[in-house]
Amino acid sequence: MMALVQNPPGSPAPRLLVHGLLALAAMGLTLAARVVFQERHRAERRQIEDAGRVRRTAELAASWRQLPYTALAEPDFTPRFLAATNWAALPLTPLQRERLAERLRLMLAHLAEPTPAGYLRLRTGGLTARLEPTPAVRTLLGLPAGEPVPAELARPEALVARLLPQVAGTGPSNRLHTRLTAVCLDHLRVGLAATNTPDAVFNGVTTLGFTMVQQAHDPGFRYAGLEEDDAAAPQVLVAFFARTEDPAQAGPVYFSLRWAEADGQWAPHNLFSDMLVGFTTLF
Amino acid sequence: MPRSLHRWMPAALGLLFLWAGLHKLLHPGTATMGLEALDVPHSLASALVAGVTALELYLGALLLLRRDLRYALWLATGLMLVFTGYLWYLSTLADPPSCGCLGLTGIFGNRRQEALFSLLRNCLILWAIKWTYDRHFPRPAAPPGDAAGPVAAPSQSPTA
Numbered sequence: 001m002m003a004l005v006q007n008p009p010g011s012p013a014p015r016l017l018v019h020g021l022l023a024l025a026a027m028g029l030t031l032a033a034r035v036v037f038q039e040r041h042r043a044e045r046r047q048i049e050d051a052g053r054v055r056r057t058a059e060l061a062a063s064w065r066q067l068p069y070t071a072l073a074e075p076d077f078t079p080r081f082l083a084a085t086n087w088a089a090l091p092l093t094p095l096q097r098e099r100l101a102e103r104l105r106l107m108l109a110h111l112a113e114p115t116p117a118g119y120l121r122l123r124t125g126g127l128t129a130r131l132e133p134t135p136a137v138r139t140l141l142g143l144p145a146g147e148p149v150p151a152e153l154a155r156p157e158a159l160v161a162r163l164l165p166q167v168a169g170t171g172p173s174n175r176l177h178t179r180l181t182a183v184c185l186d187h188l189r190v191g192l193a194a195t196n197t198p199d200a201v202f203n204g205v206t207t208l209g210f211t212m213v214q215q216a217h218d219p220g221f222r223y224a225g226l227e228e229d230d231a232a233a234p235q236v237l238v239a240f241f242a243r244t245e246d247p248a249q250a251g252p253v254y255f256s257l258r259w260a261e262a263d264g265q266w267a268p269h270n271l272f273s274d275m276l277v278g279f280t281t282l283f
Numbered sequence: 284m285p286r287s288l289h290r291w292m293p294a295a296l297g298l299l300f301l302w303a304g305l306h307k308l309l310h311p312g313t314a315t316m317g318l319e320a321l322d323v324p325h326s327l328a329s330a331l332v333a334g335v336t337a338l339e340l341y342l343g344a345l346l347l348l349r350r351d352l353r354y355a356l357w358l359a360t361g362l363m364l365v366f367t368g369y370l371w372y373l374s375t376l377a378d379p380p381s382c383g384c385l386g387l388t389g390i391f392g393n394r395r396q397e398a399l400f401s402l403l404r405n406c407l408i409l410w411a412i413k414w415t416y417d418r419h420f421p422r423p424a425a426p427p428g429d430a431a432g433p434v435a436a437p438s439q440s441p442t443a
Binding site for chain 1: 336351
């Protein structure tokens with residue numbers, strides 16, 4: 001290195017001093033700019049992150065739209081869905097397996113055509129359930145906190161009938177669609193988990209990716225022998241790509257069912273859908 | 284190619300390095316986040332970009348002022364080889380991050396195309412550095428009758 005920085009003949013300044021000064025000036029300028037433009041650099045970073053997020057979301061949305069979807073309206077859709085389910089990934093008893101197939105049929109019917117009656121069948125059929133409206137539901141229905149539920153909404157049927165259109169949206173002018181119209185059977189994932197923490201649901205055996213997820217509204221159904229934090233109850237996680245009436249809206253949908261030992265039945269627990277699906281419902 | 288071009292090449296290369304350094308000085312975000320996308324921790328990525336920025340400014344000044352041109356051209360070659368290796372690695376990724384060099388971010392819709400273009404650009408710059416070096420520091424002509432093979436260093440005899 002020293003051989004490379006030898007002075008040419010007649011140079012006025014000592015070579016190493018010039019190099020040192022230039023290097024120091026470059027480092028000083030860099031550090032000074034880092035301090036002076038700190039805020040500007042932070043803003044630039046946020047801008048790049050936002051642009052990257054938008055770009056990545058657009059890429060994911062495009063890839064999800066291109067998947068091969070099967071219409072839920074097809075007569076043989078449910079048998080095909082059950083056939084596409086990887087039952088080997090679910091070490092269940094014959095009873096649990098049989099009940100899960102029943103519950104999945106009700107589930108698909110609810111997602112394809114949400115009706116208060118169908119929803120109640122899914123939520124309470126074969127289960128010892130009670131309905132305690134959650135604070136979020138109370139807010140949606142305009143019920144003051146702490147006050148008892150009015151008599152006209154005391155029955156689950158009445159409460160669900162009032163709540164479902166409010167949550168899912170109705171009418172052609174509403175941008176939210178009430179139903180799923182098609183599911184990609186090529187990417188149907190199922191798995192058994194001890195918890196349904198976000199990590200277990202979105203990064204576990206059923207992971208399909210997501211951009212931003214929204215949770216379906218739970219009116220507040222509670223099941224006998226199945227407390228909210230009951231970690232002992234096995235949970236089945238199901239995930240698939242789905243589409244709504246708008247073909248531009250497609251993305252992953254995740255839901256979980258918990259085994260209620262007392263009733264020998266699967267109870268719906270949680271449903272999450274990607275914001276890109278634009279699907280809101282009761283679950 | 285004009286004969287006098289090689290006289291201006293060090294200054295042109297110096298301006299190029301100064302431009303790259305100044306760009307990173309004002310907009311270090313893309314380069315830093317490009318490294319972070321490759322799982323480099325934020326503090327290390329930030330330090331690396333700051334170091335490269337200072338090096339580009341120093342090298343740009345050396346070339347522009349024509350200080351120790353031989354050393355400056357060797358240093359430029361080394362730096363460009365490192366950049367080219369980095370870009371080659373980026374071009375092999377399915378969805379590479381932006382390299383953040385020379386402010387070309389956003390020209391290409393596809394980051395892979397951007398990396399490949401940058402790779403080509405760096406090869407051209409390397410060739411320009413080599414060409415400039417050869418013009419400024421031509422190899423001594425081989426002695427007659429020994430055109431092939433390296434020239435042996437003449438022995439230094441005290442009686443010569």
